[in-house]
Amino acid sequence: MNAVRLTPPTGPVRATIPLASSKSESNRALIIDALTGFQCDLQNLSTARDTQTMIRLLKSDDAVADVLDAGTTMRFLTAYFAATGQKKIMTGTPRMCERPIGILVDALRTLGADITYLKKEGYPPLQINGFSPAENNRLQIRGDVSSQYISALVMIAPTLPNGLTLELTGAIGSRPYIEMTLEQMTYFGADVQADWAKNIITVGPKPYIPKPYAIESDWSGASYWYSVAALADDQTTELELLGLKAKSLQGDSAIVDIMRALGVESTFTDSGVKLTKCAPESSLEWDFTNCPDLAQTVAVCAAMKGIPLILTGIESLKIKETDRIAALQTELQKVGAELVEIETNARYIVRQFSIGPESTATIATYDDHRMAMAFAPVAMQQEIVIEEPGVVAKSYPSFWDDMARVLTVETVA
Numbered sequence: 001m002n003a004v005r006l007t008p009p010t011g012p013v014r015a016t017i018p019l020a021s022s023k024s025e026s027n028r029a030l031i032i033d034a035l036t037g038f039q040c041d042l043q044n045l046s047t048a049r050d051t052q053t054m055i056r057l058l059k060s061d062d063a064v065a066d067v068l069d070a071g072t073t074m075r076f077l078t079a080y081f082a083a084t085g086q087k088k089i090m091t092g093t094p095r096m097c098e099r100p101i102g103i104l105v106d107a108l109r110t111l112g113a114d115i116t117y118l119k120k121e122g123y124p125p126l127q128i129n130g131f132s133p134a135e136n137n138r139l140q141i142r143g144d145v146s147s148q149y150i151s152a153l154v155m156i157a158p159t160l161p162n163g164l165t166l167e168l169t170g171a172i173g174s175r176p177y178i179e180m181t182l183e184q185m186t187y188f189g190a191d192v193q194a195d196w197a198k199n200i201i202t203v204g205p206k207p208y209i210p211k212p213y214a215i216e217s218d219w220s221g222a223s224y225w226y227s228v229a230a231l232a233d234d235q236t237t238e239l240e241l242l243g244l245k246a247k248s249l250q251g252d253s254a255i256v257d258i259m260r261a262l263g264v265e266s267t268f269t270d271s272g273v274k275l276t277k278c279a280p281e282s283s284l285e286w287d288f289t290n291c292p293d294l295a296q297t298v299a300v301c302a303a304m305k306g307i308p309l310i311l312t313g314i315e316s317l318k319i320k321e322t323d324r325i326a327a328l329q330t331e332l333q334k335v336g337a338e339l340v341e342i343e344t345n346a347r348y349i350v351r352q353f354s355i356g357p358e359s360t361a362t363i364a365t366y367d368d369h370r371m372a373m374a375f376a377p378v379a380m381q382q383e384i385v386i387e388e389p390g391v392v393a394k395s396y397p398s399f400w401d402d403m404a405r406v407l408t409v410e411t412v413a
């Protein structure tokens with residue numbers, strides 16, 4: 001078994017962390033660029049595997065597009081290949097073939113796509129056979145399963161003969177990701193309107209205009225560094241995270257407010273953000289509806305600090321790279337904490353039940369980059385082993401190199 005052993009720092013915690021750039025922003029920019037005929041100058045594209053896979057598949061003439069475990073790549077490319085009339089088989093890892101896509105496929109069929117499922121109805125693998133644009137340009141779509149379906153649809157909307165009006169139903173999850181899509185589309189000249197009082201998005205049939213675009217660093221990746229700062233004993237801890245902006249398109253910049261409650265102060269500089277320590281609150285309640293990718297970071301951090309945390313809005317975690325709720329429940333036990341459901345599918349609590357492990361905890365990662373990265377900061381307080389560390393490549397390939405700037409990272413067999 002491949003693993004890394006992380007050992008707590010012995011001196012002051014001071015480092016500058018380059019971070020990876022945002023895979024979410026990158027993958028949207030790449031779809032828009034493709035719809036301009038690859039004429040945009042995209043700068044600082046992410047090294048994340050999800051983005052590198054998107055780049056590779058956009059250039060490939062192969063009949064099969066294997067997205068591996070990249071959700072945005074699967075959803076955005078399904079809409080893109082359909083709208084551009086490309087015949088493709090869309091597939092991915094076994095877990096990707098358990099992640100639902102029926103809501104997007106139904107919407108694309110209404111818009112004129114011919115798509116068939118190759119195994120299970122509603123799930124990849126699927127085959128895109130062609131596209132004959134329908135007259136109808138008004139759709140209802142559920143907003144409570146994955147925002148990626150909505151982002152995928154609105155990004156192709158400028159190419160549809162009559163544009164698109166989407167009426168979102170149900171409680172909308174991950175809305176900042178939809179807003180990110182709309183902002184990027186607007187930047188590239190699309191005609192976009194969102195009425196969030198009625199949950200209606202309208203996109204006119206106005207083509208994108210090619211332009212240069214620079215991707216920001218990844219706030220989801222930054223969250224692990226906030227946890228490192230929160231868990232550092234050294235009160236003089238200072239970490240600088242490069243390439244982040246106070247006014248970000250990324251909803252995961254909410255980590256600034258969450259981590260203030262867990263004892264980290266943020267100061268924006270010309271090059272990014274500086275993290276220092278401040279006094280934490282004695283408990284915290286947070287709704288993760290708008291920032292589901294932060295839930296694991298915050299759960300592990302609060303558990304280690306002994307700060308009881310109530311989490312709401314985490315239902316979507318069950319359909320991500322793994323069932324993240326189940327994975328957290330098992331792995332938190334190993335560091336003396338528990339995640340308990342206190343209201344069915346709605347409210348959860350994380351609390352510590354013992355301080356310090358009897359022996360080094362070995363954390364399983366379930367093919368989920370965020371399990372590995374969320375538990376890594378535990379090493380600020382106690383030695384920990386993380387299994388299958390290569391999983392971080394999905395969003396943050398240089399994570400362990402960056403970690404080695406603050407603590408000891410050793411590969412173990």
Ligand SMILES: O=C(O)C1=C[C@@H](OP(=O)(O)O)[C@@H](O)[C@H](O)C1
Nearest residue numbers: 024072146147148174177293316
């Ligand atoms: O659009 C995006 O870039 C993403 C949207 C979110 O997914 P859901 O909308 O499925 O919650 C998020 O979890 C994912 O990491 C990236």
Ligand SMILES: C=C(OP(=O)(O)O)C(=O)O
Nearest residue numbers: 069070071072293320321
């Ligand atoms: C859920 C994630 O990604 P995706 O849905 O794009 O696979 C993630 O990066 O945490």
